Amino acid sequence: MLERLRYRLRYISGTDIALWIVAALLLTMIVVGSYNILTEGRYTGRQWLDFVISGLAQGSIYALIALGYTMVYGILFMINFAHGEVFMSGPFTAYFLAEYLKQKGMFQSHPLLALLLVMLLSMLVSTVIAVSLERLAYRPLRGAPRLVPLITAIGASFFLQYTFRGLYTPGFKAYPEVEPLKGTWVFFPNSLHLEIERMLIAVFVSSVLLLILLYAFVQFTKTGRAIRAVAEDQQAAALMGVDVDHTISVTFAVGGAAAGAAGVFYALMFRQVNYFMGFFPGLKAFTAAVLGGIGNLPGAMLGGLFLGVFESVGPSLFLEGLGVPAAYQLKDAIAFTMLVLFLIFRPTGILGERLAKRA
Amino acid sequence: MNTPLRAAFRAGLAGSLIALHLALVGMVEAFNKREIIQDTVTLGQLLLLGVSIGTALYALQLIPQERRATRDGWLTALVSVSVVSLTLMLLSLAIQTINLRFMFQNASKELVRILTFHTPGVVGLVKLWLFILVGGILGVGYLFVPRPWNRVLSIAAGATLIMGVMRSIVTPLLPDLLVDALYTASGLKRIGAVVLFVLWSAILYTYPRWKARAQTLQTLEVRLGPRTIPLPVFLGIVVLFALPAILREEGSYLFEVLDMVGIYIIMGFGLNIVVGYAGLLDLGYVAFFAIGAYTMAVLSTPELPVVREFLTQTIGRSTLNFWEIIPIVIVISLISGVLLGVPVLKTHGDYLAIITLGFGEIIRLLVISDLLKPILGGAQGITGVARPTFFGKFVINESWEYFYLIVITIGIALYISVRLRDSRAGRAMKAIREDEEVAKAMGIDHVAAKLSAFATGAVMAGLAGALFSSRLYSIAPHSFNVLISINVLCLLIVGGMGSLPGVVVGALALVGLPEVLREFAEFRLLVYGAALIIMMLYKPEGLWPERARVSPIAKEVFGDRLQQLKIE
Numbered sequence: 001m002l003e004r005l006r007y008r009l010r011y012i013s014g015t016d017i018a019l020w021i022v023a024a025l026l027l028t029m030i031v032v033g034s035y036n037i038l039t040e041g042r043y044t045g046r047q048w049l050d051f052v053i054s055g056l057a058q059g060s061i062y063a064l065i066a067l068g069y070t071m072v073y074g075i076l077f078m079i080n081f082a083h084g085e086v087f088m089s090g091p092f093t094a095y096f097l098a099e100y101l102k103q104k105g106m107f108q109s110h111p112l113l114a115l116l117l118v119m120l121l122s123m124l125v126s127t128v129i130a131v132s133l134e135r136l137a138y139r140p141l142r143g144a145p146r147l148v149p150l151i152t153a154i155g156a157s158f159f160l161q162y163t164f165r166g167l168y169t170p171g172f173k174a175y176p177e178v179e180p181l182k183g184t185w186v187f188f189p190n191s192l193h194l195e196i197e198r199m200l201i202a203v204f205v206s207s208v209l210l211l212i213l214l215y216a217f218v219q220f221t222k223t224g225r226a227i228r229a230v231a232e233d234q235q236a237a238a239l240m241g242v243d244v245d246h247t248i249s250v251t252f253a254v255g256g257a258a259a260g261a262a263g264v265f266y267a268l269m270f271r272q273v274n275y276f277m278g279f280f281p282g283l284k285a286f287t288a289a290v291l292g293g294i295g296n297l298p299g300a301m302l303g304g305l306f307l308g309v310f311e312s313v314g315p316s317l318f319l320e321g322l323g324v325p326a327a328y329q330l331k332d333a334i335a336f337t338m339l340v341l342f343l344i345f346r347p348t349g350i351l352g353e354r355l356a357k358r359a
Numbered sequence: 360m361n362t363p364l365r366a367a368f369r370a371g372l373a374g375s376l377i378a379l380h381l382a383l384v385g386m387v388e389a390f391n392k393r394e395i396i397q398d399t400v401t402l403g404q405l406l407l408l409g410v411s412i413g414t415a416l417y418a419l420q421l422i423p424q425e426r427r428a429t430r431d432g433w434l435t436a437l438v439s440v441s442v443v444s445l446t447l448m449l450l451s452l453a454i455q456t457i458n459l460r461f462m463f464q465n466a467s468k469e470l471v472r473i474l475t476f477h478t479p480g481v482v483g484l485v486k487l488w489l490f491i492l493v494g495g496i497l498g499v500g501y502l503f504v505p506r507p508w509n510r511v512l513s514i515a516a517g518a519t520l521i522m523g524v525m526r527s528i529v530t531p532l533l534p535d536l537l538v539d540a541l542y543t544a545s546g547l548k549r550i551g552a553v554v555l556f557v558l559w560s561a562i563l564y565t566y567p568r569w570k571a572r573a574q575t576l577q578t579l580e581v582r583l584g585p586r587t588i589p590l591p592v593f594l595g596i597v598v599l600f601a602l603p604a605i606l607r608e609e610g611s612y613l614f615e616v617l618d619m620v621g622i623y624i625i626m627g628f629g630l631n632i633v634v635g636y637a638g639l640l641d642l643g644y645v646a647f648f649a650i651g652a653y654t655m656a657v658l659s660t661p662e663l664p665v666v667r668e669f670l671t672q673t674i675g676r677s678t679l680n681f682w683e684i685i686p687i688v689i690v691i692s693l694i695s696g697v698l699l700g701v702p703v704l705k706t707h708g709d710y711l712a713i714i715t716l717g718f719g720e721i722i723r724l725l726v727i728s729d730l731l732k733p734i735l736g737g738a739q740g741i742t743g744v745a746r747p748t749f750f751g752k753f754v755i756n757e758s759w760e761y762f763y764l765i766v767i768t769i770g771i772a773l774y775i776s777v778r779l780r781d782s783r784a785g786r787a788m789k790a791i792r793e794d795e796e797v798a799k800a801m802g803i804d805h806v807a808a809k810l811s812a813f814a815t816g817a818v819m820a821g822l823a824g825a826l827f828s829s830r831l832y833s834i835a836p837h838s839f840n841v842l843i844s845i846n847v848l849c850l851l852i853v854g855g856m857g858s859l860p861g862v863v864v865g866a867l868a869l870v871g872l873p874e875v876l877r878e879f880a881e882f883r884l885l886v887y888g889a890a891l892i893i894m895m896l897y898k899p900e901g902l903w904p905e906r907a908r909v910s911p912i913a914k915e916v917f918g919d920r921l922q923q924l925k926i927e
Contacts, residue, residue: 015701015806022702079709096462137892146708147640148895151852154642154845155891162885166384169464283720286713333724336717343714344702 023345026337033318043316049194051313057200057269059308060207064262065285066292066300067214068130068255074231074295075251076142081153082133083259084282085160088275089129090122090260091267092164095173097121102176111178115264123260129160130256131249139245157279165275172274175267203265210261211301214254218297227251231295280332284311287339293349303349311335363435366421370435371442374414378443381406382450382474384885385465389878391473394546395523402524402878403473404490407447411440411494419499428502440495444488447474451484507564515559522555523547528875531606531613599766603759614758616874618830621765622823623870626847627854627862628772629819634848635857635905636785637812638792639703640712642844643719646699647692647817649726649839651824653735654688655681656834659745665733681747681829685822692821693814700813704806707795719841726836740835744828761830768826772819776859779815788812789857842884846870849887852894855901864903 037043065087072080080086098118101107106114137156141149181202187194218224226247229237238244266281267273288307292299314334342349381387391403400408418439419427426432451471453459459466475483476490501509522529523546530538541551562569579590603614626648633641657666658679667677679687699718703711725731727738735741747755747764755761779785787808790798799805828834850869854861869890873883894901 015704018701079713100461137896140896144895144899147638147712148899150640150709150712151848152892152895154848155888155895157888158845158884159888159892162882162888163380163384166386166465166882166885167463283716329728330724330730333721333728336721336724340702340714340717340721343706343710343717347706347710 019344023341026341029322030318033320033322036322037317037320042320048313051316052309053196053200053204055309055312056305057204057207057308058312059288059305060204060211061262061265061269061304062281062285062288062308063211063301063304064207064258064265065281066288066304067211067258067297068252069286069289070292070294070297070300071218071227071251071255073289075227075234075248076138076149078138078146078149079153079286080133080138080255081150081282082156082160083130083255083285084278084280085157085164086126086130086133086256086278087259087263087266087282087285088273088278089160089164089263090124090126090256091175091263092168092173092273092275092277093125094118094122094264095175095267095273096168098176099173107176107178111180115178119261119264122264123257126260126263127253127256130252130259133160134249134252139248161275161278168275170275172272175271175273177271178268181268199269203269207262207265210258214258215297215301217254223247223250227254283339284332284335287335287342290339290342290347291349296349299349306350307335307338310338363422363426363431364438366418367435367438368442370414370418370421371439373417374410374439374443375446377413378407378410378447379450381410382447382470383463383465384882386882387473388465388467388470389881393524393876393878394543395520396547396552397543397549399549399552405520407474407491408494408497411443411491412498414439414443415495415498416501419502432502433499436495436499437492440491440498441488444491447487447491448484451475451487511560511563514563515556518559519547519552519555523552525875528613528616600763603762607757607759611758614762616871618758618761618765619874620866620871621762621769622827622830623847623850623866624769624863625765625772625823625826626820626843627850627866628769628776628859629816629823630847631851631857631859631862632776632779632788632819633812633816634851636780636792637788637809639809639812640708640848641715641813641816642712642841642848643699643715643717643722644816644820644847645839645841645843646719646722647695647820648824648827648843649722649836650692650695650817651688651821652828652834652839653726653741653824654691654821655684655825655828656741656744657735658684658687659829660741660743662741662743663734663736678745681745684745685825688821688825689818692817692824695821696814696817697810699817700810704809716841716844719844723836723839723841726839735836738836740833742833744832744834746829746832758830761826765826768822772822773859775815775819780859784808784811845884845887849891851901853890853902855904857905858901858903861901861903861905865901868902 065083068083068086069080072078072083098107098114101114101117133156137152138149141152181198184195184197185201187196218227226237226242227250229240229242230244230247230251234244237247262281263273263278266277284307285304288303289300290303291307292301292303294300311331311334315328315331319330319334387403387406389403390406391401393402394400395402395405415436418435419432422431422435450466451474454466454468454471474487476486477483478486501513504512526542526546530542533541541548541554547555580587581590581593606613626644629647630641630644633639633644657663658670659681661667661678670679671677699715703714706714726735729737731737749755755764779788787798787803788811790801790803791805791808795805846869850865851862852865853869854863854865869887873879879886
């Protein structure tokens with residue numbers, strides 16, 4: 001027993017100890033902060049519930065974007081840094097259709113149909129951008145050293161951002177409001193009287209539906225099986241008659257479509273689009289993918305939801321408890337800290353995935 | 360290989376997409392304001408001409424080599440550029456008939472006027488076609504002009520145009536009489552263009568003989584103490600130091616640009632150690648730049664009562680001066696380099712890149728937040744940063760004076776980089792870059808190598824930041840975003856990873872050029888992004904690649920097979 005302990009202790013380096021001390025410190029801060037705020041009772045239970053619900057809606061958007069990161073990573077072992085821009089391109093382009101439909105009065109007469117059209121265009125544009133990105137920039141670099149595609153992706157990210165900035169506008173564009181999704185719905189009016197914004201419910205429900213749809217596509221269709229086969233072993237899949245190039249294109253297309261849909265949800269929630277809107281959601285969705293274990297589809301979905309809630313509850317829960325002024329300013333910092341901590345301590349994510357050990 | 364017609368359409372399609380992109384993104388219109396040669400050609404037209412030449416050359420590349428210098432070659436090139444001009448014609452027709460501006464902000468009537476040379480109707484479209492055709496003829500003509508002349512003429516034309524574009528940089532260097540003869544207020548005069556073109560052609564034609572004579576020049580040496588340095592290097596250093604004092608009157612803009620280039624060169628040398636030598640892709644490099652800048656600003660500004668109070672209590676004075684802060688900057692950035700390095704010791708490649716990116720963003724968000732406002736000034740930033748003084752009297756204020764300080768810092772950074780490259784520690788870093796597992800098995804202390812790479816890089820960025828904030832007199836947190844890290848990474852990649860002259864070339868091209876081309880500023884990151892993709896696709900080693908150093912023994916053992924070994 002003592003032998004074994006001594007043996008294990010020999011392989012703990014100074015850096016490990018330093019890292020664990022940092023982690024312990026952060027954990028103590030979280031616990032102390034949460035304890036303070038909960039005992040103080042600054043927020044009511046209903047307010048916490050509101051935080052959680054808006055976090056879930058936000059998180060479901062992250063989950064949709066994270067899908068693209070995780071699928072591409074699963075197949076090519078590259079971080080598609082430009083995925084945030086794929087996410088931006090759809091709703092930014094579809095804004096003009098939305099504006100046109102609003103001018104023609106369709107948003108007033110058939111709001112949901114108009115919304116569906118906008119969404120389809122957004123998905124289409126994002127898909128086209130994602131697929132052409134793969135075809136023009138990434139495919140020629142397959143088999144290159146690992147930093148090469150990453151740098152290309154960074155280049156593509158800035159190229160796309162500033163292309164759309166030049167094409168459309170450097171400013172913000174306001175998305176039209178959808179009448180049936182304004183206001184709130186009340187659940188259990190007699191007992192609980194849960195009042196929830198309709199928009200949040202719509203975003204959450206449709207995101208989850210889409211997630212299930214996409215998951216079913218990957219799990220149960222022939223193309224989905226091809227995607228999984230290529231992710232498992234490219235050469236073996238090719239020998240079994242899977243068209244690898246085509247499958248990779250499909251993967252990018254699926255990720256792009258999910259990002260395009262997420263983009264419209266995002267635009268509806270925050271009511272505006274801009275050429276830079278993809279950067280931070282992109283990074284956070286990547287965080288979500290890492291949280292769930294990159295390469296793991298259900299993991300990305302869970303990671304997205306978890307990150308959304310954590311980010312929405314976090315500032316009020318443990319930062320304010322520590323006496324940080326204007327804690328909401330540090331919302332993004334919480335997400336990035338989580339990203340850094342997970343990449344350092346548990347790069348395999350919460351669920352764990354065999355793919356991650358190659359990183 | 361393709362048939363000529365297929366090649367023509369393929370190249371034409373690619374060229375069309377690029378031309379459409381340039382037009383709709385707004386580059387053509389923005390660049391059109393700058394006349395390169397008076398009443399003859401603007402930068403915007405040059406852009407389209409460049410696309411057309413490129414299309415023709417690409418089309419020729421697609422057909423078999425033996426058919427290029429024949430009638431097939433001509434046809435292919437001209438058909439391909441005609442496709443490009445057809446696209447542009449359709450664009451201008453579309454803009455005139457439907458309101459494309461609803462979606463594309465740059466699809467304006469002004470764009471049509473530029474494309475059709477201010478001529479309405481069919482004549483304008485024909486003019487556009489002929490203009491694009493000229494590009495195709497220039498492209499294919501390269502194959503038909505005999506050997507030395509095609510190179511000489513094309514480089515001379517390029518050099519002339521560059522001198523036209525860089526008017527604001529070139530003119531302070533020339534005597535007034537010459538400037539008046541050659542230049543207008545915005546570009547070259549026609550006669551000036553012709554003179555420069557002939558002059559450049561003559562110089563380039565006689566260059567080979569000239570080069571042979573220059574080689575003897577290179578063997579001359581100047582004795583400096585116990586060491587000798589080559590004469591050209593010595594002369595270069597003398598010029599570098601003499602120039603600012605001579606040109607301080609007319610060249611203040613020039614030195615503003617050069618100062619920025621210099622600050623980026625210092626950062627480039629630093630990141631070169633981290634990414635180029637040790638292979639650790641650091642996307643949060645801006646954090647160290649910010650740490651240096653903020654250390655300088657916080658300790659020297661008269662604002663921020665909390666810090667003033669603290670300093671008065673500890674050292675008896677409320678502010679420190681520039682020279683006292685520099686060692687503190689070095690120590691703090693060194694420590695922060697190690698602190699950032701420790702957690703990422705075990706991560707590699709893209710995960711490392713994302714972690715460092717996250718660190719950079721966390722630091723920026725912390726600086727902006729109200730939490731650290733009493734110490735770091737919050738979102739408004741800090742003003743009243745110290746300027747360097749000598750003996751309490753002579754204050755460095757002007758950009759040409761800062762230039763000396765920056766050049767000296769570059770010299771130190773270069774010296775450290777060169778010595779590190781040739782040292783055991785530097786070779787250990789490179790071994791880790793090539794293969795970490797093998798390097799560890801060979802007994803290389805990867806912890807020491809990685810941490811020293813991070814620390815050295817951090818110190819250089821910290822110094823650059825300190826100079827930056829002092830020169831600007833004030834700093835704001837939003838100037839320390841991830842784009843700076845990307846800029847520095849870009850200049851490394853364009854110049855050549857691990858290559859020291861590459862850093863200088865990259866900084867001049869990526870920082871100097873946009874500063875000179877004011878119209879360019881808006882498209883800077885667009886072009887950077889494109890440059891990164893293109894460099895990775897076609898020239899991943901950079902414009903000025905690092906030359907692998909080979910030991911004499913290895914040369915003897917492997918001889919000619921060395922080249923093969925390197926490829927494997």
